[in-house]
Amino acid sequence: MCGIAGFIDARKSLSLEESHNILRNMSQAISHRGPDSSGIWSDFQSGIFLGHQRLAILDLSSAGHQPMESKSKRFQITFNGEIYNHLQLRDMLLSEHKVNNWKGTSDTETLLATIECYGLDEALKKLEGMFAFALWDSLQKKLFLCRDRFGEKPLYFSPGSANNGFCIFGSELSALKNHPKFNPIVNKNVLKNYINLGYVPQGQCIIAGVSKVLPGRYIAIDPTNLDITQYVYWDSAKEALLAKKNQFKGSFIDASDELEALLIKKISNQMIADVPLGAFLSGGIDSSLVTAIMQSQSMQPIQTFTIGFQEADWDESYHAQRVANILGTNHTESKVTSQDAINIIPHLSRIYSEPFADASQIPTQAVSQIAKKNVVVALTGDAGDEIFCGYDRYQVTQKIWRLISFVPKSLRRSISSAILNKSTDDLNKYYQALQKFTPAPSNIQRPGDKIKKGMSFLSADSFSELYSQNISLWKNPGDIVLGDNGGTSPNIMNTMDETLNNAEKAMLFDTLSYLTEDILTKVDRAAMSVSLETRVPFLDHEIYQFAWSLPYEMKFHKGEGKRVLKNILYKYADQEIFERPKMGFGVPVGEWIKGPLRDWAEELLCPKLIAEQGNFCPKIIQQTWDEHLSGNRNWQNQLWTILMFQAWKKDF
Helix, strand or coil: CEEEEEEEECCCCCCHHHHHHHHHHHHHCCHHHCECEEEEEEECCCCEEEEEEECCCCCCCHHHCCCEECCCCCEEEEEEEEECCHHHHHHHHHHHHCCCCCCCCCHHHHHHHHHHHHCHHHHHHHCCEEEEEEEEECCCCEEEEEECCCCCCCCEEECHHHCCCEEEEECCHHHHHCCCCCCCCECHHHHHHHHHHCCCCCCCCCECCCEECCCCEEEEECCCCCCEEEEECCCHHHHHHHHHHCCCCCCHHHHHHHHHHHHHHHHHHHCCCCCCEEEECCCCHHHHHHHHHHHHCCCCCCEEEEEEECCHHHCCHHHHHHHHHHHCCEEEEEEECHHHHHHHHHHHHHHHCCCCCCCCHHHHHHHHHHHHCCCCEEECCCCHHHHHCCCHHHHHHHHHHHHHCCCCHHHHHHHHHHHHCCCHHHHHHHHHHHCCCCCCCCCCCCHHHHHHHHHHHHHCCCHHHHHHHHHCCCCCHHHHECCCCCCCCCCHHHHCCCCCCHHHHHHHHHHHCHHHHHHHHHHHHHHHCCCCEEECHHHCHHHHHHHHHCCHHHCCECCECCHHHHHHHCCCCCHHHHCCCCCCCCCCHHHHCCCCCHHHHHHHCCHHHHHHHCCECHHHHHHHHHHHHHCCCCCHHHHHHHHHHHHHHHHC
16 A cells, blocks of 8 residues: 655656655655655656655565566556455466566566556456556556546546646645645535535545546546546446346355355455554444454454444444454454544544545544554455445435325425424424324434434435435535535436336445545545555455345345345354444544534634635524534534534645
């Protein structure tokens, strides 16, 4: 795992010395991604400058140093990632092209040889791994920026039109910021999308004139005129539909056995490293299954890591410890105090480089710090929910849509309007009165908030709109962001194939957006900030294709998601220890910003500051903050989006 940076100087406006100094500064800004060594390479006549920060995982010797030149000297590469099947690729290169004179054992050298023998497009299709790299082809005179199938590794770029003849790229925005021609201006339309979701949507960037290379794509840049052409080598949506049409024909037991064999193969590949390796273990289905298979493939107890918290409401370390005991791992559990977690918050804007407002970033950062003390690589259970139908919201929104879709829309809107016009206090009172006559749940916190959110769903025209409302943080983000003339991003669920049921549409939507830009971003930035590599076995493309080939009932059955994963897991551990509600990484930021973080929050939410910056409506922000402070409403998720943006803007 590494960090990459570079630029094209189309007009040759800088001297070689100036360019190299800039390149070193760009690389230094992301040195946390690769602290083991650094390197630069340039072709001054072509205006190409490549920088690299190395975190050595395979081949710790100088033979793995980057930027690296191909054997024929045609290609130069700066590569971030891991190619899990690189040993198999070396066998293929030997049998088909007689390639055998390797300088070292790094997967970067394997990648270059594969590109030389098969061409870039075919080489990308052969790779199993996570990556983002820049490749200079001295024959075609093109610079290629390439990203893995699901976007595990980040890659930002700013085309020349925004930077006076410079095309700038890097693993994080902080690298781009260190180029003197980079001009950071907030993109208001993207800002609106960000506060609505808590993350920047796929391909977009909070900075105007900057984009991300899309997952499964690569772009070719002509250094003479900075023209850009995009190519697609993998399309997750198309691959899901293709796999669904070629449905698995065997029984549920057959599917379980075949998936287990595939997981064993892929996890074994991902356990290859020349440095200490372990796993994040939350005690849930996904991380427990990855850990169980890892342990089954290891002669020694593998290292697993969990953080525990003093507050019982958001501590799941006990469950992880039980799983670790059963599987026989070498388990490390560290208790983190609320003050420990709070101490992380001032560093988040630097860690994430772009506004990011999933509060589980805090415990993710904490567990990464703990793991890094013992290992350099950690496997995770991420992506199981999106691929194997694990989120409760898939079923909840389906049920709601079934209930309301038969009611005339005019009537739904009338009911919704009548209830939404009631105050939250009144709704809380009505709910309390209702409990005297019906068996309504008594442990619901702030029922008025939940009733209002539920009533807002009544106006939805489709399941897609309902699901979008469910995952949205602000009801009307366009009222909050000032100076925005554009709309929100189009709902890609509306264009999905009608052979998918509603839950499958939601799963695919999350794979294309939430998984890449929230889950993977959260883990990558947190782990790489402490120079820890994370790997995600569920995102192997063959596992993804197999999962989509399974009939829906093999993933969701009798009210339970991840059916086939659970069936495999119960071979390794007793079912009863997993029969509990899913917790996730809950963090009480709502209480913190009213308590120990109040001064920090009020400084960032100051109405005068908000007005001077001109990004948000001060009146709405202040009203939301006042309601949160009063305890009448819980706006922690909404306010967190504003606070994380404000903290980022202050630091960036």
